[in-house]
Amino acid sequence: MxxxxxxxxxxxxxxALGLAGVIARRNIIIVYMCLEMMLSAxxxxxxxxxxxxxxxxxxxxxxxxxxxxxxxxxxxxVAVGLAIIVALFRSKQSVDVESVTKLQG
Amino acid sequence: MPPLLFYxxxxxxxxxxxxxxxxxNPVTCALSLAAxxxxxxxxxxxxxxxFIGTVQILVYAGAVMVLFLFIIMLLDIxxxxxxxxxxxxIVSGVLLAVLLSLQIIAVVSGTDIAKKxxxxxxxxxxxxxxxxGKAALPTITNDLETGTLPDAKLIGFTLFDQxxxxxxxxxxxxxxGTIGVVVLSKRERSAP
Numbered sequence: 001m002x003x004x005x006x007x008x009x010x011x012x013x014x015x016a017l018g019l020a021g022v023i024a025r026r027n028i029i030i031v032y033m034c035l036e037m038m039l040s041a042x043x044x045x046x047x048x049x050x051x052x053x054x055x056x057x058x059x060x061x062x063x064x065x066x067x068x069x070x071x072x073x074x075x076x077x078v079a080v081g082l083a084i085i086v087a088l089f090r091s092k093q094s095v096d097v098e099s100v101t102k103l104q105g
Numbered sequence: 106m107p108p109l110l111f112y113x114x115x116x117x118x119x120x121x122x123x124x125x126x127x128x129x130n131p132v133t134c135a136l137s138l139a140a141x142x143x144x145x146x147x148x149x150x151x152x153x154x155x156f157i158g159t160v161q162i163l164v165y166a167g168a169v170m171v172l173f174l175f176i177i178m179l180l181d182i183x184x185x186x187x188x189x190x191x192x193x194x195i196v197s198g199v200l201l202a203v204l205l206s207l208q209i210i211a212v213v214s215g216t217d218i219a220k221k222x223x224x225x226x227x228x229x230x231x232x233x234x235x236x237x238g239k240a241a242l243p244t245i246t247n248d249l250e251t252g253t254l255p256d257a258k259l260i261g262f263t264l265f266d267q268x269x270x271x272x273x274x275x276x277x278x279x280x281x282g283t284i285g286v287v288v289l290s291k292r293e294r295s296a297p
Contacts, residue, residue: 002111002151005219010115010148012209014122016202021126024198026191029177033125033138036169040145043157051152052221056236057229058254059153061263067157068260071164072275076282078169082176083289089180 007048014041028085028095032078039074043067111151117144131177139170153228156257230254 021034050063092099121141128134142165149158213219234249248255264272
């Protein structure tokens with residue numbers, strides 16, 4: 001029997017994978033992919049809670065509206081982030097996070 | 106959803122997610138991420154969230170992944186096979202991920218709300234049709250009475266009934282994002 005706990009554990013493990021990627025990887029594009037994974041993991045937790053918190057016998061659609069907003073914001077974030085990566089690549093000829101050290105004291 | 110399918114799609118989501126984190130070639134990572142999102146969309150479908158599952162495929166596996174692949178190919182990024190690994194960062198990343206997973210498992214296994222399942226909290230479509238009654242559009246109540254879940258209609262109703270202002274703010278955010286991308290990708294004049 002699949003419970004809400006199963007979905008929450010999958011969501012948590014996906015988030016943890018994304019977090020490990022953001023910390024360990026040095027390629028900015030892959031760091032961005034891991035950020036997307038973390039956002040999707042949060043979406044999975046939200047949809048899980050929405051399904052198992054019934055309002056009038058239906059899933060709680062407030063949570064799914066929040067997921068809709070999250071997906072919109074994530075799409076905007078990817079567009080702007082990738083434009084920043086392209087601008088960075090133009091000035092540094094590299095997508096390694098360690099090539100960007102101008103703000104280092 | 107049969108438990109076997111849940112485990113299959115959870116394995117697809119987490120397995121390809123693992124390949125995104127460990128892959129050395131950016132194109133492999135991007136394609137693994139697309140596969141991971143397809144598995145995640147299947148999990149959304151298993152939670153009766155058909156609209157969100159479809160949007161996940163369209164927006165993430167479609168638009169966002171094409172954007173990633175486009176940038177990877179535009180910048181002609183080599184795979185990092187020759188580079189040495191950043192050992193302290195990898196150790197701390199893995200440690201943090203393991204600790205977070207263990208903590209989430211501990212919290213989830215100790216709460217009662219996590220024991221809810223599709224069997225003990227079934228959707229009550231016919232009752233819902235009576236309860237929401239006049240508050241909803243007739244098309245929603247008709248669907249509920251015939252025993253189908255009008256998922257997209259209910260999300261749309263919630264969005265435009267309760268969150269109209271927020272929807273407009275998000276639209277503005279997309280506009281600002283579009284303008285930002287155009288400004289960022291404009292080639293600067295080289296300094297004399």
